Amino acid sequence: MMEAEDSQSIAKEEHFRDILHRIHLIMSEQYGLRDISIRPVGAGGSRLSIPVKIKGKNKRGEEIYYFGKIIGNSVIVSEKTIQFFKNLYLATDDSESIFGARSSPEEMAKYQFQILQSIYNLGIPTAKPLGFHSIDGNAFLLVMEFLNAKPISSVKEVNPEILETAFGYLKKMHKQGIYHGDIKPENIMIGDRIYIIDIGSLSETASRKRKQAYDLACLIASFVGHCSLENIVSSARRYYSRNELKAAAQFLNWFRNARTSIFQMRRRTNCLA
Numbered sequence: 196m197m198e199a200e201d202s203q204s205i206a207k208e209e210h211f212r213d214i215l216h217r218i219h220l221i222m223s224e225q226y227g228l229r230d231i232s233i234r235p236v237g238a239g240g241s242r243l244s245i246p247v248k249i250k251g252k253n254k255r256g257e258e259i260y261y262f263g264k265i266i267g268n269s270v271i272v273s274e275k276t277i278q279f280f281k282n283l284y285l286a287t288d289d290s291e292s293i294f295g296a297r298s299s300p301e302e303m304a305k306y307q308f309q310i311l312q313s314i315y316n317l318g319i320p321t322a323k324p325l326g327f328h329s330i331d332g333n334a335f336l337l338v339m340e341f342l343n344a345k346p347i348s349s350v351k352e353v354n355p356e357i358l359e360t361a362f363g364y365l366k367k368m369h370k371q372g373i374y375h376g377d378i379k380p381e382n383i384m385i386g387d388r389i390y391i392i393d394i395g396s397l398s399e400t401a402s403r404k405r406k407q408a409y410d411l412a413c414l415i416a417s418f419v420g421h422c423s424l425e426n427i428v429s430s431a432r433r434y435y436s437r438n439e440l441k442a443a444a445q446f447l448n449w450f451r452n453a454r455t456s457i458f459q460m461r462r463r464t465n466c467l468a
Contacts, residue, residue: 213331214265214330214331214334215233217330217331218233218247218249218263218265218330218336219231219233221328221330221336221338222249222251222261222338225326225328226251226261226325226338227253227254228249228251228252228253228259229251229252230251230252231249231250231251232249232250232251233247233248233249233250233263234247234248234250235247235248236248244264244265244266244267244270244337245264245265245267246262246263246264246265247262247263247264247265248260248261248262248263248341249261249262249263249338249341260341261325261338261339261340261341262322262338262339262340262341262342263336263337263338263339264304264307264336264337264339265330265334265335265336266300266303266304266334266335266336266337267300267333267334267335268299268300268333268334270300270303271296271297271298271299271300271303274296274297274303274396275296278294278295278296278396279296281294282294285449290445290449291401291402291405292398292401293397293398293401293405293406293409294376294395294396294397294398295396295397295398295399295401296396297396300333300334300335301327301329301335303335303396304327304335304336304337305327306396307324307327307337307393307394308324308326308327308337310373310394311323311324311339311394312324313371313373314368314373314391314394317367317368317371317373318367319364319367319368319391320364320388320389320390320391321390321391321392322339322340322341322342322390322392323339323340324337324338324339324340325338325339325340326338342384342386342390342392343386343387344384344385344386344387344390345384345385345386346380346381346382346383346384346385347380347383347384347385347417347418347421348380348381350385350421351421352421352422353418353421353422354422355422355426355430357385357389358418358422358426358427358430359430359433360389361383361389361391361414361418361430362414362430362431362433362434362435363433363434364389364391365378365391365410365411365414365434366434366435368410369403369407369410372403374397374403374406374407374409374410375391375394375395375410375413376394376395376396376397376406376409376410377393377394377395377413378391378410378413378414378417379413379416379417380417380421381393383414383417397409404442405442407439407442408439408442408443408445408446409443409446411431411435411439411440411442411443411446412443412444412445412446412447412450413446414431415427415428415431415443415447416447416450428440431443
């Protein structure tokens with residue numbers, strides 16, 4: 196039994212080394228880097244993909260950094276499972292399903308690239324998406340600008356200017372029909388500017404009002420614990436109506452119980468091997 200486990204572990208290590216070798220080639224051939232190093236970085240708020248920090252030197256010999264996400268088939272399986280249980284929990288309250296999932300690593304990489312490109316083109320600070328590339332046919336690499344910033348989860352107190360900026364960015368996205376789907380403290384970064392990074396998957400068939408309400412609820416929840424609820428709501432009201440905030444409040448109630456309930460559903464249905 197131990198020999199089989201050791202063999203599997205060795206196979207996984209060899210596969211990951213092969214993945215890193217292929218990423219080296221991508222960064223060399225597509226981005227002109229040399230003296231490349233690739234290092235996994237903290238997953239923060241339970242990222243599904245594998246985040247990596249890529250360092251190298253450009254043609255002028257200058258040190259340069261990129262942020263990458265390795266997206267494989269296991270990511271797709273995990274996303275589908277998570278989104279299924281989230282939609283299932285919504286259904287227990289007769290609520291519309293809003294969560295979606297991509298069908299392949301390529302589709303996920305392309306989807307994230309396109310949405311992040313749309314956000315960037317709106318003038319909303321984010322990690323600029325630079326490209327997505329096939330690693331081995333079964334996994335893809337999404338390459339983005341590396342940001343010298345830290346998540347608000349690492350900040351004790353958030354000032355009103357940060358609140359105003361974040362809600363203003365979200366409203367700008369929603370006016371253009373762009374929905375983030377994964378707003379959380381780890382995806383709101385503070386540096387020389389306020390950045391909104393990463394995205395999640397919301398269903399294309401879900402109503403715009405529901406998707407907006409979910410994003411808004413997520414942004415409100417992200418600031419809880421970093422400033423007073425009064426200040427959060429006051430900033431949100433500058434961009435969203437009372438009815439829109441009431442719609443978001445329904446999701447805030449859902450957040451309170453969803454994690455425990457979804458875990459219980461997983462155990463009862465025995466859907467996870």
